Amino acid sequence: MAKKSAFQRPYKSRSERREIDRRKHDEAKDYKFLIRVAIAIGLVxxxxxxxxxxxVVDNSGNLAQSTMSR
Incomplete structure (x- = not known):
């Protein structure tokens, strides 16, 4: 008789495993998308x-020149 392990993983059907993998993949894609959007906003x-x-620097230079010419 084979000895059973103390911990047995719960059985998941193939469709359940696929759904979990799909969810992980989608979350990873969402995270990457948000990072890209944050980088784009930062660059803008x-x-x-x-x-x-x-x-501002150009305007202050123009103001200094206009006050000197008066």
Missing amino acids: LVVALGFAITG
Whole structure:
């Protein structure tokens, strides 16, 4: 007679295993998508801040030149 192990994994049908694998795969894809979106938003913010800073620097330079010419 074969000895039974103390712990037996619960039986899962093939469809149940496939569903679990599908869910894990979908969650991984969602996570990767969110990371990509966060990176894209970060890049857009960096570019926008860069343009804003250059605009402020240009305006302050123009103001300094206009006050000196008066």
